[in-house]
Structures are given as C-alpha cells and as structure tokens.
Amino acid sequence: MRLVGVVVVLLVCAAPVVAMVAPGGNHGNSSAAETHPPDPSSDVIGWENGYWYNESIDVNQRDGLSDAELKAYVGRAMARVEFIRDEEFTRSVDVEPLSREEYRNLVRQQAARSNTPPQRAWENQVWEGLFVTGERADAARQQTRLYQQRVAGFYVPGEDRIYVISHGQRRIDNATLVHELTHAIQDQHVDLSSSELESKTMDGRRADDGLTEGEAMYVEKRYTNRCGKSWQCVAKPDVGPKRTPYGGGPLPSYNLAMQVALIQPYSDGPAYVASRFDSGEWKAVTEEYRNPPESSKAVIHPETRTDGPERLRLGEQARSGWKLYGKRGVNGSQTVGETGIYTMFWYQGRAEGNPIIRWRQFQNPDEGKFDLFNYSSTPSDGWANDRLWPYHKGDKRGYVWRTKWETPRDATEFRRAYRDLLRGRNATRVGPDTWRIEDGPFADAFRIDRHGRTVTIVNGPTVGDLDDIRPNSKPSTNRKMRFSRIR
Template identity: 80%
Template sequence: MRFVGAIVVLLVCSASVGVMVAPGGNNGSSNEANAHPPDPSSDVIGWENGYWYNESIDVNQRDGLSDAELKAYKGRAMARVEFIRREEFTRSVNVQSLSRSEYRDLVRRRSANEYTPPQRAWENQVWEGLFVTGERADAARQQTKLYQRRVAGFYLPGEDRVYVISDGKRRIDNATLIHELAHAMQDQHVDLSSSEFESKTMDAQRAHDGLTEGEAMYVEQRYTNRCGKSWQCVPKPDVGPSGSPYSGGTLPNYNLGMQVATIQPYSDGPAYVASLFDSGGWDAVTKRYRNPPESSAAVVHPEERTGPPAPLRLGEQARNGWKLYGKRGENGSQTVGETGIYTMFWYQGRAEGNPVIDWRTFTDPDKGKFDMFNYTSAPSDGWANDRLWPYHRGKQRGYVWRTKWETKRDATEFRRAYRDLLRGRNATRVGPNTWRIGAGPFADAFRIDRHGRTVTIVNGPTVGDLNDVRPATNTRKQTRLARIR
C-alpha cells in the first residue's frame, strides 16, 4: 500500500513513550553552541550552507519563518544530519512548508489516479481478509483519509525537495525536518527511486521502509535526545503532546487498524537500524541498502537471522466463473506479512472487544529504547510467508489466503487464533473446518485447512461457493463426514 507513489513520508504515530516523542524543539542553552564559528576552508561533515551543527541561530517561528530564518534553520539542520549520520550531503535540499489542506488535495488527486475500480475492489478484499474493513467498506478511501490526516512531512526522491506539513504560517517541526532531510541524504547516496526499492506487496514495502524509515527515525531520535541538552533546537509554537489511541477508549476518526499496520516500519525500523549500527557502525547500515530486508518479519525480529520468505504457490483451480484480478500485486496476490497478521489479531481486541491476543501489550516495546511498539504475538510469530489471492464473480467476492509457518506448532497456533477470531464474530461451525458468519460486515463462509506448516483459508459468500473458489483437497471425504455429523 503505497498510494502516494514515489513519496517518502513521515507518519504521525501518536506515541507516548520514551524518546519517540519529539519535544517540538527546545530553546535551552547549548553546551556546544557557538554564535558564529568560522567557516571551514572546504565542505566538511557537520557544516552545511554556511552553518555548523553546533552553531546557535536566531529563529522564532511564532509568526512563521522568514526567508532568512528558513535558510539558517535548514542549513543547521542539514549540518546536524551530517554530524549524526557521518555522511555529506552532495547537493542542497529545498525545504518547503505545505498547509494541511494543500496536502489533502495532493493525496486526493494521487489516490484518484492510482485507484481504478478493479484496483479498489482488489484492495477492499485484502483488508476485508484481515478483518480491518468490512465487505461494503471502501478500503482505498480509508487509506487516503489516513494519509491525509496522519502524515507530518514527505520527501520526493530524485527532486531534492522536502515538504513539511504546517498550519499555513510556514512553521516547521524540527524533528520532522531532520527526519525528511535524512531521507534526502539517503536518496543522494543510494537512490530511493531505484528498482531495489520497488515492491509488489505491502509486506515487501514494509520491509524496505523498515530500513529507510528506520534509519530516518534513528537519526531523528538521536537528534531529539540532544535537544535542550547539548544542542539548542528551534521550538515550534503551540505543539503539545499527542494522545495515544492504542490503549482503549473511543476509536479515532481514521482507521486505526490501517494505522497500526502502516506505522510498523517507524516503530521497529529504528531498533532494526540500531542493531545494524551496533554491529558495524554506519558502514553496516549503508551496506544493508545493497541487500535490504525482504519481509517485515526481518524488521520485527532484528535479533534473528531471517532469510527470504519461503516459496508459496497456489496452483489455479477456481471454477464456475470465479477469477483473479489480473496481475495486481504479485501475480494477483498480496502478501500481508507478519505485521498484517499481527494487526488483524490486535485490531479484534482493540476495536471489537474480541481479545484473540493480549492487545494491550502493543504499547510495551520489547527491543530497547529505539523501539516504539510491540508487534509480537504467539499466532503471528513464526511467519514464513503468506499470499492472499482475491477472487470475484460478477459482484460476488472471495479469496484464498495461504500462509506458511516455520514449524507445525506455529501453524497450529495461527489456525487456533483464527478460529477464535471467527467465534468472536459469531461464526458457527457448519462442517469440517468450515465456518459461516451469518450477518454483519463480514458475513461469509470460511474454510480453514492445515497441512503440515501450511494453513489455507478459503472465503466465499456461501458454503457452496468455497469449493468453486478453491476445491477442497478431499471434498468427497469432507462431504461424507458432514452428513454423518
């Protein structure tokens, strides 16, 4: 899900833990600050556009930034990114503020171009498969709304241009500026628009974002840790701490399940990059760009040696008019990954009162000071691969979701948790491995088959449709057992 095209964004995560909460600037005295240190004879790390990383500047954003203030603000911020990252900018970067209304209009236009009717229908079924949006919902519209409301800034690869969303008065959050400048530096050195970072599935995109967003968040956090201590930082007026929507209470006015799935790279990415840094410094981080992670599981579990996802195929067998949506995603399928599966179970507890997992542990990070949220649970751990194939027959919808697990025990835990999810949706068992939800936004039939380390879920409007979407491997035996029962 990257409907904003080649844009690298910073999503507001509404965190309320540790250093992840950017203080919005601090006007305290700097132990290192100098009023006007002399310029170097040549460009060096920590000096950019006439400003040193530890230079004090006179900038007040109360009435918006003047051109001179923006020049000083940007120059010192670039120098600080250089100082933290130990890397040089090779070109200057343009920084521009954009009002929220202007940004919303930009996202709306891009979304309208991206989502054709077939793409919208395909996207709907993926999120329906995760029990995040119901059958009649418009998942594409909900994603658009999420980005319109929760993005703080973005960078355009190849254009050396950073946009920070503001209140219309050209007031720029200091941590957001650092984050987006870190993306600009990445782009100048590794080319974020290259084919290495093209992803056909949402899980592959989260994996790549775990590296790119993880590094930008890691740089941002190391910056915020210095604000008010060793560095003077430009404050942004009228910025208070954001509340956390994850612990309970009224749901926010955007889709919280989509938010949780989307911010995983921002949460686990910094810890992933920190583990690389601890193993070999910035050289180890730079080297990883030549071989970026291939799954969100690799970012969720940086302490483990996570190889590429296990091969997983379907073998087309649909009949009686059921067909795929062409080649969207990976040959018609989407991979939601360990993050998507965790989100599915988490969202049932938070939004539906169906605690398949202990969803409240989400706000208890488990990977040290650079981790924001906890994306681990028994039924999502042990993921080896998954592919979800949406099908349609006229206006009817169905899907086949095949998952692969590291062990048979992992597969059994996932199957058990999925059945608990269905029970929480008032599903009734209507045959061997077959369930039906009779009413509501997820009213459908479901078949759950486990063979060794593989669990396959088939969905269709009725029980009779299941064998058309995906014929059972032992239909005759299952029919006989159903009659006996």
Template identity: 40%
Template sequence: MRTVAVLLVAALVVLSGCAGVVPTDSDDPLVGGGDDADTPAPTPTNGSEGVTSPPPDFSDPESDTLGWEGGYWYNESIDVEQDDGLNDEELAKVVNRSMARVEYVRGLEFEQSVPVEIVPREEFRAQQSNSTTPENRRLFDNVKFEALFMINESTDSIETQNTNTGTSVGGYYSPSEERIVVVSDSPDSPRLSEITLSQELFHALQDQKFDLAKFNQSTREKHNAVDGIVEGDGNYVDYLYGQQCAAEWDCLTDTRGGGGGGGLANIGPYLVKYQPYSDGPAFVQGLREEGGWDAVNAVYENPPQSTEQVIHPDRYPDDEPRQLTLSDRTSDSWDRLRPEGRVAYAELGEAGVSAMLVYPLYTRPGTAIVSPQQWLNRNESGGVSEFDPLNYANRYSDGLTGDRMAIYQNDAGETGYVWKLTWEDESEASEFLDGYEQLLEYRNASAVDADGPGTVYRIPEDDPNGFADAFRVVQDGDTVLITNAPRVEDLDSVRSPN
C-alpha cells in the same frame, strides 16, 4: 496504575504526528513513524566520525565538510523567531543548519541541497482525497483489508487510508520530485518541528546515498520489510537528533502540536503499516552497536526480505522467507483479479498477521486475542515506549515463513480470496490457526456442515460489521489455506478442493 484503556489511547498518541517517504504506489498511502524516544541508545556526544569541529567564530570552511551546510555549522546559533511563523529567509537558515546536524548525527555528507516547502494541512488533505486509483486496484486493496477483518466490502479502503494520511502526516520526502513537504496546521503563520524536518532531510540524504527507488516494495510485506531499514534508520536518526536537542543544541519546536487535529478513520491499516516505524529503530540500533554506521550502511545493499527479520533482528539476514506460489483453481464465473500497475497477489507477512489479531483491541474494549500487556512495550515509568511502542511478535504470528493471497471476482462483481500461509513447522501453523479461529469467533462466525477438507465457517448475512462471508480453513502440516467466498456454496468455485 494505568488502565488498559489509557495505555491503548497512549499508543494512539504515539502513532500521531508522523513523517515518512512518499511511496510511488498510489494505493499505498503515506504512513508515519515516531518522534523522540525514551529507550537508551548511544548518543554522538563527541560528534560522528569525520565531523570537523567549527572554528570559534563559526567562519565557513574552505570547502564543504561534514557538519556544515549552506553557511551554517551544526552547533551554530541562528537568528530565527517562529512565533509569528517562518518566512523564506528563516526557513532557509533552519533547513541548512538542520542538514548540517543530520550530517553530524549520521556521518554522511549531503551531495546537494533539498527544497523544502510548507503546505497547509487542508491542501494536503485535498491532495490525498483527489488522488485517483484504477478501479481494479481499488477493489484489490478493499479485499486485502477485508481479509484482515479491518475494512468491510461497503467501505472504500483507499479513501480510508487517504483520510488516515491527511490526518497523521507531519511531513514527507518525495523521491520522484527530490523535495520535502512539511504539512502545517497553521498556514498563515507556518511553524515546524526540527525533529520532523530532520527525518525528512535524512530521507533525502538516504535517497542521495542509497537510491530509494531501487528497492522492491511491490507488496505490503516487501514494503514494510524494506522500510525496516529506510524508516528504521530515519526514526533512529530522529532519536539521536532529539537527544542532541535535549543536551546541547537549541532546536525549534512547534508547541502547538500537529497531527491534523482529528482521529484516524480506521487504525487497522495504520497498524499494518506502522510496524517498521516501531521495530525499525531498534533493528538499526542493534546494527550500529555491533558494527557502527558502516554496518547500517551495508544493509541498504541487502535490505530485510521480510518483516520477520525486523521484528526479530536475530533472524536477519539468514532466516529468509519462502517464495510461495498459488495456482488458480476456479470454476463458474470466478476469475483472478489482476490489477493494472501492480503484482497480481498480496503478501502481508508477520506484520499484517500480527496487526490482524491485535485489531480487536481497538474495536471492542475488553476483547483480546493478543493481550494489551503483550502488545504494548512500556518504558521504566510504565508509559508506552516512544522508541519501540508496539510489539508485533506474538505466539500466533511468530514462525510465519511466507504468505500469498490471490483475489477473485465473479460476473456479479462479488469477490473472494485464497490466502496461503506457511510456517516453520506444524506446531507454529496450529498456533496461528488457534488465533485465527478466535478471530472468526470474535466476528460471530460459526462452523457449518459442508463437504470437503478443513472446517467451513459462516458469518451471518445480517452481520452488522459487514463481514458476512463464508470461509474454508484447512491446515496441512506447516501450511494453512484460507478460502473466502460470499456464500458457502461458492467456496468450491473460488477454489476447488480437489
């Protein structure tokens, strides 16, 4: 029987070797998703609707047709040998046939070809390390992850996430450049996994059909919510493509593996961003089972508005999030941080709250606010599911209807924040408060005497993890308000309780 430690390691393996869409926000680095899956799902055994069967000699059609691209049918053999790496001619063959296969699986026609470039991982890592982020946006991002007790004040969150990206990403599609990059660990003899390539080709197809740039992904919550369809569809297509490879197609694989050969710098931000890659495929699978690909296509016109709608597919699209406001009530030298190029607030949603409460599982073995049995979805053999490995639904985060965080800075350069979270009802808010207070206890916080509403907690100044701060936690019916400041005496300056 597998131990909890082994299962958690297995979950980390599931999260590696990923692909995705390059986001346009420079402080929101690329994160990845899953590969093949092990959960039953419909397989296009007779081809997608509208796919033309190729002639026996695989001759080219008179005009472009679904399931054929660039001179190759979806089930046509190609003369490619990648043991010594792919040359340009071989890469072109693989790309064209893979485009035809994506069309076959998904039932959508490419409007134009997509350039594919193979980039050495070291070059990709250097690109991530050399990316620039305005200082106020960097500080804003630091505080956001500090609020989740994942990255402390002395650690650069952007650098941490860029390191994660350089380690974990197997490929990406850039909407702004309309090109695909496959990240290679062996630049002298580049190989690729056809499954990784298929997802990036599908992202290009998504962009051609649905315009990925049109979506509002201005906060982490909005980003994850939209990715429920964007990455969910992409990873579901991966699954179906992989099933065809296992059953009928001869597909290229990179048996040397990928993922950069190194560990993540910090799994916390990765867990926050991984949610749509875990829950999205099941969300899309359910849509397809109910209404076919037409039902999936329709979601691009009405994408999920919250991670709740993807974590709990039965709540899409009717259970809409609350649109919260959060007024500034500062004094002394405290002012709101308004980073250039982005909205002046954060939203973390159910995915962020769930990841915050799960994170202790990965940082202190044997410590659990959310148990491993609740967190890990398993397949019939007892291993971690590759189709939907992580369960972001738990009793502490369930029922969140909206959140908003404002971040503040004083003249000394110190930071604080106010985080407002609303729930379906008072009982759900109390459940969250129970989980959050367990998290404070895990971080060595203790309650202190202080005037004003709620309970004030203090993490000691000598905290070895770098989270020494004060917190005022107030529940008012279905709302929980968390105020953070460097010291207890600063709490009222960050937010006046009156």
C-alpha cells in the same frame, strides 16, 4: 510526483528515547553550541550552507518562519544530519511548508489517478481478509483519509525537495525536518527510487520502509536526544494532531488498524538499523541497501534475520466463473506479512472486544530497544510467508489466503487464533473446518485447512462457493462432523 519517506504522526505517550553517542570524527566539539564558529575552507561533514551543526541560530517560529530564519534553520539541520550520519550532502535541499488543505488535495488527486475500480475492489478484499474493512467498505478511500490526516511531511526522490505540513503560519517541527533531511541524504547516496526498494507487495514495502524509515527514525532519535542537552534546538508551538488512541476509547475518524499496519516500519525500523550500526557503524547500515530486508518479519526481529520468505503457490485455479484480478500485486496476490497478521488480531481486541492476543501490550515494547511499539504475538510469530488471492464473479467476492509457518506448532497457533477471531464474529460451524458468519460486514463462509506448516483459508459468499473458489481443498471426510457455534 511520487510521495515517499512520509513522516506519519505516531504521537505515543512516553515514547522511549535511548541515549546514543554520535559517530566520531574531527567535526568539532558537541558539548556546547557556539555562536558563530569560523567557516571551513572547504565543505566538510557537520557544516552546510554557512552553518555548523553546533552553531547557535536566532530563530523563533512562534509567529512563523521568515525566509532568513528558514535558511538558518534548514542549513543547521542539514549540518546536524551530516554530523550524526557521518556523511556529506552532495546537493542542496529545498524545504517548503505545505498547508494541510493543500496536502489533502494532493493526496486526493494521486488516489484518483491510481485507484481504478478494479484496484479498489482488489484492495477491499485484502483488507476484508484481515477483518479490518467490511465487504461493502472502500478500503482505498480509508487509506487516503489516513494519509490526509496523519502525515507530517514527505520527501520527493530525485527532486531534492521536502514538504512539511504546516498549520496556518510557516512552522516546522525539528524532528520532522531532520527525518526528511535524512531521506534526502539517503536519496543522494543510495537512490530511493532504485528497483531494490520497489517491492510489489504490502509486506515487501514495509520491509523496504523498515530500512529507509528505520534509518530516518534512528537519526531523528539521536538528534532529539541531544536537544536541550548538548544542542540548542528551535522550539515549535504544539499545534499538531491529537494523540492516536491505541490504548482504548472511541475509535478515531481514520482507520486505526491501517494506522497500526502503516507505522510498523517507523516503530521497528530504528531497532533494525541500530542493530546494523552496532555491528559495523554506518558502513554496515549503507551495506543494507545492497541487500535490504525482504519481509516485515526481518524488521520486527532484527536479532534473528533469516532468509527470505519461503515459496508459496496457489496450485489449482478456481472454476465456475471465479476469476483473479489480473496481475495486481504478484500475479493477482498480496502478501500481508507478519505485520498484517499481527494487526488483524490486535484490531479484534481494540475495536471488537475480542482479545485474541494481549493487544494492550502494543504500547509496551521490550526495554532497551529503539522500537516504539510491540508487534510480536504468539499467533503471528513464526511467519514464513503468506499470499492472499482475491477472486470475483460478477458482484460476488471471495479469496484464498495461504500462510506458511516455521513449524507445525506455529501453524496450529495461527489456526487456533483465527478460529477465535471467527468466534468473536459469532460464526457457526457448518461442516468439517467450515464456518459461516450469518450477518454483518463480514457475512461469508470460511474454510480453514491445515497441512503441516501450511494453513489455507478459503472465503466465499456461501459454503457452496468455497469448492469453486478453491477446488480440492475439502478437509478429510474421516472426521466426525460437529455442528455447533465455535467455543
């Protein structure tokens, strides 16, 4: 069973909810809920399984949902998704509560099947490259723990089935239900399992999610904005997880950097979808599935959608026994994207006390937009592409991370910020553009080489390994060498 369309618990204080007018059409009056409007003679938008979108229902889930209450709750929610989305469900959708413990076991089983030792090692080096997990950490296990703790629900494509994580008694949050029902109606009309939405890279998946999760969040926001105003909504006792401590304080038990990277489509996706809706309503949104965004950059900056990422090649291969991890990712490489680079710099300020960017602005997105968080910063803006190639030689690990930028200035800003990151890790300069971190979870050698719009970072256990991992990457020798701690 493939899990997609997960609702990650964002839990941000004072999240902006922007008032929007629901799409037009002859679907009834939304100004007040009616008790039992007459059923239509045929299935119409805004009516589903015997319930109108503006119908009052007698549901109280303080002591859990009965079967009759669940039927009414889901039926009316489906009608409301139809009304907002201006589209008809073609099949019924099953909604099943799942206990947190059952869900944890399900995620654990899936992780055990997919996270082979080589896959774990490859994944570790990607997150190590972002200074999120140290070389001896288990990044795959940390991602599993994050999903186990922070997911509120998910939809299974092709099965018309939704699972909502329940805490003890059978209770379902309004927003979670509407979010997952939006994935169901997406799947019935555009097929969420299509190859167009199956990227092989981390950044490509965030781009796909920027569309699918962005639409679900957009519908969810338009729904919640009506609750308590024009619509009666079912109340749910607050039994959810604690709020995420983005702004400071002790770090949570799950990996906070992975959480920030994971939720970017949920944050910026709604604004992306809203920009498409403003240009041509729901028809324009549906058209996006024929040509979905290719990078998280396109979702972060919906007002300036550009062509796809520029081409990047590795060139000469490593020597002296250093090898890639087969065909994982794209020919052994991963693309972390603008989101990954932003997360790397954000996490240094939040977790390490090294404020390379204004990390506290993360919870202050631009006014007037649908996004929840701010993923824009000087050293991550201007991204044009990146590829990170993990290498191994026995128990030794290294990588080559090549980034491309829109302008030479963007490349210089990234290189400067990356040097600030190394400085925060007590790196010492040991040669031209070459540094060494002596101890700690990121103890390694690093070389930073910039040519025009391209910045290449080479990582290895020792300075001597750098030349084997990335031959012919030595910086120009006509520079005067300085040996000092980064300032």
